[in-house]
Amino acid sequence: MAEFDLLALIRELRGHQRSDVLLGMGDDAAVLRVAEGMDLVTCVDTLVAGVHFLPATPAWDLGWKSLAVNLSDLAAMGACPSWAQLALTLPNSEPIFVRDFMQGFLALAQREGVTLVGGDTTCGGLAISVTAYGLIPPGQALRRDGAQPGDHILVCGALGEAAGGLACLQADGGSKESPEVKPQQKRLVQRLQRPEPMLAAGLLLRGRASACIDVSDGLLSDLGHLCTAGDVAAELWLDALPRSEELCALFNAEEVLDLVLAGGDDYALCCTVPEALLVAVQDDLAGREIETQVIGRMVAGRGISILGSAGHTFQPRRCGYEHFKT
């Protein structure tokens, strides 16, 4: 797959180009205009076959997801996404795979107003590295290190569903179309393969959340980063943790809790909000129909404790997400 095949394909598929792209694909580098009075927010994430996704994952979904996981990082900063670059490593020339992949990638890019401004195709084991770029007014980035004791812990988006979807696919031997797939399984697999970056939530949290992170490695692991960065502890309320209907229909209560606390690939946002702003933030999120749950609060100390309704401390079976092995 030569670089120029991909370029031709993207030119054919891409839609509207942002006016702040002064020079896009096809030169040694892109030239971009950062709007006056804005700062640049940027991140990179790599997905490797067999580590971050099952090899049987449809190419369209993979294109979508490889951009979505990066937009999720921008969402966690409160940034508005603007551009992306794509470095695609492929075992061999597969035009149909690349076309489907690019259609998934560009579907999300166009919906979110992101222009693909450059990239690179190379030969090797299937891996996708995306660089995403966004904009934010000075001083408004949501950082990991601002949580204070007394702040409430909010989750925007679903927990455990993507990991539930992975469990369904693995139980199923990874086959794409099983005759007896239940609608709940479809929903969970969709959560895994076409995650929705919580960009609208990130924008609403700007200037109000004291800390924010995207949940990619499981709630306990990522909330743990907020605790460490802010030098503060977290108290989770067992009964307040969101457990979706779909998860409860397919897994027993203990499994559901494992998935919610330690499943990966959620791409929900976990943030902390000062008491005084909580109601306003919740109202605004509800007004945008963003699924939101208060799941605990920050306290002085270290680490994470999980409290049951009777006041007892609950000990989770798993603490963090490990990439699956094939």
Add this chain to the structure above:
Amino acid sequence: MAEFDLLALIRELRGHQRSDVLLGMGDDAAVLRVAEGMDLVTCVDTLVAGVHFLPATPAWDLGWKSLAVNLSDLAAMGACPSWAQLALTLPNSEPIFVRDFMQGFLALAQREGVTLVGGDTTCGGLAISVTAYGLIPPGQALRRDGAQPGDHILVCGALGEAAGGLACLQADGGSKESPEVKPQQKRLVQRLQRPEPMLAAGLLLRGRASACIDVSDGLLSDLGHLCTAGDVAAELWLDALPRSEELCALFNAEEVLDLVLAGGDDYALCCTVPEALLVAVQDDLAGREIETQVIGRMVAGRGISILGSAGHTFQPRRCGYEHFKT
């Protein structure tokens, strides 16, 4: 190799941090201040083991080169480099490899005033994807598409030496330390493994070169891109092509010409300069001790022709660079 081991290592190794890095490594994304009145220039390049480098390449050199090839793209735009992100995919946890790699990467980064602002480590076949960021005043980027008939073709940097180094290593079975390595071989291997991005040349060419590209796939291939983008043809002068002493000591005349015309990994700049500016540009480049050669001129038409001193047309044996197979 967990992400946080790498972070700790980088914190230990990194030197001065630029003041325009508002939030560096360790959050969901970096926050960067683009200086007022400047545009952002950005590119991404991936190196895959066995495709872009021999598996026996020393880790230090690999770190250097993975940044250098990206800075070369910025040089070809006339941009001043500012930041980088690193996505490193490794087969397994190899702390010594990572330390050496990071030392090479950061040696070049610090010399060029580049701050590493983020990245990602994943498990998989060895591959390195670097995103580089630079700054340029509006309207001054050196593009591929501006060459005009009559412009002279300049090369800044060496041609064919890196490909000569690769040929030496391959003839040598890829062993790192052969007892009878000649000094010329050492120089060529150094050109291959520790390329020097032509950043100073790029800055001097700003506003004066009508088109510019970095020579990574061989002179004929990359000059061909300038021709296509500018809808113009090139006439190369056979006797004017630079043939280094080292190349001539190790290869016969025909081999040297193959390497100079079609060898890869040069990371020289190939640019076109209007007649009226040529002497001033040459003087400025010479003043900075940048090796420069006028190798031909642009003419109306299509494609590239190579003229011998007797006025005959020379037909090259190879036209472009193909990634080596292992």
